[in-house]
Amino acid sequence: MASYAMKITLERIALFQFTPTHCAQARAMLGWSVDELSRESGVLVDVIERFEARREVPDADRLALAYRFESEGLVFFPGFAPGRGMSVRGTESNSVGRTDFAMVE
Template sequence: MDHLPLSFRDVHSAPARELLGWSIEDLSSASGVSPQAIQRLEGGASLTSLRTVSMHALAFALEAEGLVFFPGHPPLRGMNCRGSTKDPQSRSDFHLLE
């Protein structure tokens, strides 16, 4: 399966939630990723500790709210720009969300 590169990183999660005024539970509800997985990610867990589909689901939920991500930079509001992450629900591994 061909995937677009993911610009969303672990360090983006908490600042992105803060920009949106979201709790971990809000992000969990929007993305389908468990609160425990988000807590692990934001607690400094390695990117390899979350499945790629979970990272895509988090990125998609945040990008749907107009945020964009670039490695090495804080999350930015994209105005009318949406991110490039494909909808994770269309992925064959969507059932593996953490």
């Protein structure tokens, strides 16, 4: 288990990397409404709407949103649209057959 300092560091990285734009883009990628994201993440609809409108929301809610999307295989980097991580559901089991095999390895 990670130390408390490591946990805090990882949370700060997640908070820095996950933006309001990412939230809206990730919802669109998954086909989720604000209501569905609220059900999936446990974050109130009002808080999600405030976050996507670039208003202040508690860090705990931002982390809950980021972690919920990450559990669906999405990754976030500042300045880029959300992407699919390497361990996404539905990826090919035989990565050698993929056209982007060199990138997978």
